[in-house]
């Protein structure tokens with residue numbers, strides 16, 4: 001079963017398109033965990049509590065690898081422990097935004113798909129097809145390629161005209177072609193902060209899964225996402241709005257409430 005088939009089945013069963021982003025910032029740990037003498041233990045417990053509080057409404061968790069790498073050599077053990085802690089019925093995404101020559105990309109792919117059991121990962125398309133190909137070779141995993149990102153700098157290159165369309169659309173069409181070689185292995189990252197780009201990508205690439213970050217802390221709106229969800233499987237990521245919904249003793253309840261609210265907004269009109 002391909003990643004895309006598994007994602008669709010899981011989303012239908014759980015009636016959710018919510019992806020909770022795991023971006024653990026040691027400086028923002030809630031009060032009960034700040035009492036832990038060991039920071040690594042505190043981060044590991046924090047993530048486990050967040051998973052306990054949200055897995056009933058999440059279909060995926062996206063690990064932003066930067067936050068784990070920045071924990072130093074123990075970051076890898078927190079990553080592995082958190083992956084092992086995942087309950088049944090959720091998928092995992094390694095968000096490292098990789099992108100390198102093919103011979104190096106093979107090792108990035110091996111790290112996330114063989115050494116670690118991630119279901120999907122994120123990559124940058126800047127170096128072209130051979131930099132993405134090693135990730136596309138895993139038939140039951142998926143690679144989400146950055147297309148129109150959610151940050152202000154997305155305008156610097158991604159919106160430049162290329163063959164009479166914005167560069168991000170050229171990228172999206174190329175990824176759709178790559179996906180045809182081993183269907184179900186590719187998806188696109190499109191930020192929620194640009195409704196026009198979301199609509200354009202959805203029209204150009206019907207059926208490709210879209211990983212959509214940028215709701216919550218970055219201000220992306222929900223209604224444009226509901227439109228694209230008619231033709232594309234979507235995974236809507238929210239990190240800080242859920243992780244740091246409260247920094248007090250009630251942080252688990254607050255995270256659960258934030259996740260449930262977003263899930264309800266997303267499923268109200270999403271035909272999953």
Ligand SMILES: O=C(O)c1cc(=O)[nH]c(=O)n1[C@@H]1O[C@H](COP(=O)(O)O)[C@@H](O)[C@H]1O
Nearest residue numbers: 064095122149150191213217218238239240
């Ligand atoms: O690939 C990503 O996940 C990503 C792409 C993008 O265009 N914008 C974006 O914010 N992200 C990631 O999505 C998460 C967004 O976090 P919040 O803004 O806290 O919800 C972070 O882990 C970002 O690194």
